[in-house]
Amino acid sequence: LNIHIDMDSPRVSRTEGEALFLAYGGTTPYLEHVNSMLLAIHQGLQDLPGFIAVLREHDLLESFVADIELEDGSQNRLFGFHTINEDKLLQLPGDVLESLNRAGHLQSIYMVMASLSNFRGLIERKQRAVNANA
Structure with a gap:
């Protein structure tokens, strides 16, 4: 799963908010948490058609x-x-x-x-x- 950031967005700042990257490389725990949530959503969307089919079947x-x-x-x-x-x-x-x-x-x-x-x-x-x- 890749996360893309629009650096031109007014919501992106280098001085305020949550840091996404560590000073000397790597990702912060916050970005890891966001990534895991997005991965769970992505997986859920992949599983949704089968889940709906089972609900309809019954x-x-x-x-x-x-x-x-x-x-x-x-x-x-x-x-x-x-x-x-x-x-x-x-x-x-x-x-x-x-x-x-x-x-x-x-x-x-x-x-x-x-x-x-x-x-x-x-x-x-x-x-x-x-x-x-x-």
Whole structure:
């Protein structure tokens, strides 16, 4: 994985922020961390088509719409997203669950389900931004 840096970007500085390179060569722990995160994202994107195919095979994908009303009365709708159909997951036989687990998909399925708990925090952040701009 190669990381490219736009040296003309206003976000790049030689005097402020996190150092990317050590004074006498090599990369800093910060850049190593960024590189590992980008590698994980890249690997995830490579694995995504197979993961989606497995979800479809077992009819585990479910579309959802979130309608959110903020304190100012504005209506917000999130659509075009999918999640895991928990009822269908609970109905899967043990051998299918074992297969999903061995392929590394079961953990991903539970992470998708757990990620929905982040919606409350995202809504609260949006509400604070609206309040700050009011």
